[in-house]
Amino acid sequence: MPDVNVTIDGVRVAVPVGTNVVDAARMVQTAIPVFCYHPRLKPAGMCRMCLVQIGTPKVDPATRQPVLDENGQPVIAMMPKLQTGCTTPVSEGMVVKTVTEEVAAAQKGVLEFLLTSHPLDCPVCDKGGECPLQNLTMQWGPGKSRFDYNDKVHFEKPVKLGDLIYLDRERCILCSRCVRFQDDIADDPVLGFDMRGRNWQIISKSEPGFDSKFSGNTTDICPVGALTSADFRFKARVWELESKPAVCTLCPVGCNVSLDMRHDELMRVMPRENAAVNDIWICDKGRFGHRFIASSDRLTTPLIRRNGTLQPATWEQALQLVAEKFAAVLSSSGPQAVGGIAAPRLSNEDLYTFQKFMRQLGSDNLDHRVGAPGAPVLDDLVADVGVGVGTDLNALGQGTTVIVVGADPEEEAPVYMLRLRAIAERGGHLVVANLRPTKLDRSATLRLRYGLNRDIAFARALLKAVHEQVAFQNLNARTQPG
């Protein structure tokens, strides 16, 4: 895409067409404060926090040429009112000022207004310590409020939007990020608004409440502590937590997560940004399905069978035993006598380490399949022609076709549904073939139905058709072993 040149606080920068002023400013390390704007959501322009001064080159109406001053520089016509940066796309020659007196007054004013309703219960708020409202107030807000009334908005506190998410309407600053996430990203338009004015409030419109597999993400993008999760509510202060990077193993997506630990205890699971995998989202299973880790039913120490019974042992003892057994087999029968089977749910990194270990022993006997020998090799085929090394989901859009066969991503690999939806939103073709309707059908550009147990037949027929047509050469080369 072509670039346009803009000047932000005196710094010239070329940014892609269509970039809004807030994002353009970020590219030159200029922070324009925002509440309702979120880079993954369509701009709403509601909170009025991102007001800045914007000017464009003055154009002579007769010649349609820019008017130049005595130094040959274009004359900039500043707009009379402040403009919301999040809703204003850049244009050639645009001048943006973010640190003027007017802008500072507007930012201070909006924050002062927001805080007239906000309860300021930061000491008991789960968001405290990672709260945009706190941070922006520190940086851009007034030192104290002139609002001398004991007149905060009061609501029952909190209400359950669903089983997993609580809403504190007093803390809510009405930015609508959660509503827009559910409408535009999750495609579960289950949140909405009720009432108006200062009583305007978020409600759940679904039965059961907040019926979405992605609801936890709204607590991440909520810029205040209005939305909190049943899982993490009142569990810990965020500054006590240490984030450990990890990969979620509950489905094939492999979302990048961070495990937020307090000492040795897992307090919450948060998404970790990875544009190639999960962007900044995770599903509720990945976020909330971690309680098994602390289950008392779990094995917490290795067990060694001695005299017919399993007895607790230390890791040193267990590893010692395994090493001895391997050594015994290797010396008596050679490396081909050992093999390894790894669970397919492990992350790529775990599997890599495992195979590396086996090959160090000298064995190539590796497998990860849990089916019977001779089961269909569709998995291998997908690895060759489907999402494989080098696939960039973000780059897929206009001009690409994605075929989903016999899968219900919302259930089986939830975050893939978001990614597939986004590809369709960007103008890509999304072909969904299944024996029954799934939620992905809503985003599909083409829906196909086949009979029970006909999925492999369908896939083979499709491949056959592809072979017979244009892609024969390419596909053949890629699917030949070796």
Add this chain to the structure above:
Amino acid sequence: MALTEHVVMRELDIPGIGDFDIYRQHGGWDAYCVAVKEQTPAAVVAVVKEAGLRGRGGAGFPTGVKWGFLPKGVYPRYLLCNCDESEPGTFNNHQIIDNNPHQLVEGVAISAYAVEANTAYIYMRGEFAAAARTLEAAIARAYAEGLLGKNILGSGYDLDIHVHRGAGAYICGEETALMESLEGKIGQPRLKPPFPAVAGLYGKPTIINNVETLTNVPMILQKGVAWYRQFGTEKSPGTKCFSLSGHVNRPGNYEIPFGLPLRELIYSPEYGGGMRDNRPVKIIIPGGASAPWLTGDKLDVTLDYEALAGAGTMLGSGAVIVLNDTVQAPHLAYKMDEFFKHESCGKCTPCREGTHWLVKTLHRMTEEGHAYAEDIPTLHSIYGQMAGNCFCLLGESAVMPIKSALRLFPQEFEQLVTQNGNGQHNGKHPIALESVR
């Protein structure tokens, strides 16, 4: 001189014009029949443009020019008639529908033809139940006469007109909030651009006009541009139905040509008939609650878009509220801003919180009898934090009463502070707003 011939309030010329047959006998629907059968839509647009008809809803934008903003070749298109009439002081749309409904329906039909829309909606304020029934009956009759429906008069043109009642929110008079409401969503303004002409109702090109604007259209076509332009001024042609209210002897709707001085509207026996009890005019709000105030010495300002803009205010919806010297400016500002606070949709921060804070402070100063010196700079800065920073014009409008009051009558605010300071105040505001008819 009162008009001898009216453009909109024709019940004054033709008794019983609310009856379909009488309307028809006096040339009603003729212009529409000619347009549909013999004129191109572009030709109709050209006539309206030439007549210089300007939108009567508040902005005064030239109607024909607005119609020209529709992107070429994009269909379906919609025509919306804005009958949310909820600007305080405005009450002419209701009277038009009560007395001359067929001319409005014909106006909607002609305009729909002009903008090539096959569906038109008349969005009515929720409280207008009786008026909605009147319009529905008028529309039903037009269908029965073959003036609406499929293949009208064999021309191949189809048109359906629907009446939709809102739930009674001021914000739904804002064009994009009206569309949200019409689509069944919560009535709140949309981000612009895209503007309605490009992506309006259901994301399709949409034209939205006020009741009074559309009621002008049949007469322009029927009687011609020259006839129409005999009324009013060069830049504000035609007539305007002013809704006159406040402390005048004869409040009501008066259709007058643009350009009449305020003095005549208030004092002429044909219109306002002077001030009640001959008290002096203190404050004139010439264009509904959203318009900046004028002081009582501005009676020579003429009632047209340009002159009122020159006087620092606006013609707005044509609701002229005239108040006498019993009214205290801070109290008036409080009452008006309480309206805006009540109607604030809550979408943007400055309007949602600013109106609340303004009203809270003004209530304390005027009703509770506790006014402090720092209240005055605080009020200035609250409206300053709102002005120009709101999402839509509701918040900007809420600035006008308090800004006007502080600018025109600063001494009254200072007086409130003094009263509080010397401990004489009885806790109740001494002069309550006299009942305003």
